[in-house]
Amino acid sequence: MIARTWRGWASKATAEDYRRHYESEVAEHLQQVPGFRGARLLRRCDGEEVMFTSITFFTSMDDVRAFAGADPGQAVVEQAARRTLIRWDERVTHDEVAVDLYGDDR
Template identity: 40%
Template structure:
């Protein structure tokens, strides 16, 4: 299993904008993709902003490539997601799961 990690930051005045987008748009679309296994949406207070951490689980890098294209390290952020954030990572990280308990 591969974990895909991405982070975005939102204004404190808009704490529900990105979570709403994630639940209503991102998850339904990802749920239709072969090889997508699930996701976690996490948040933390950074003082002036809220950081969201998205961890998606995939069967393989090939499955990620079918979603993200040839450059699997490029973040895929839809316009609605961009609008809900003040800043976000343009690149993602991938981790091979070596133990899942």
């Protein structure tokens, strides 16, 4: 399994807008991608900004390419997200998941 990691920053005023965008529009898009295995959106206050870290999981790099296109290292940031974010990473990282653990209340 592949973990695709990306970061974006929003002002405190627009952070909730980005969270809603991710939970609705991004989630809907990802669920249509073959090999999509799940996602997590992490949130951390970073001074006057809120930093989001998105970790999406895919079965293989071929599945990542189905989502991201020919250059899988290029970030995919939709116009709606660009309106809520101050800045974002243009590049993403991909890591192979070595261990996948779950808690009791999964």
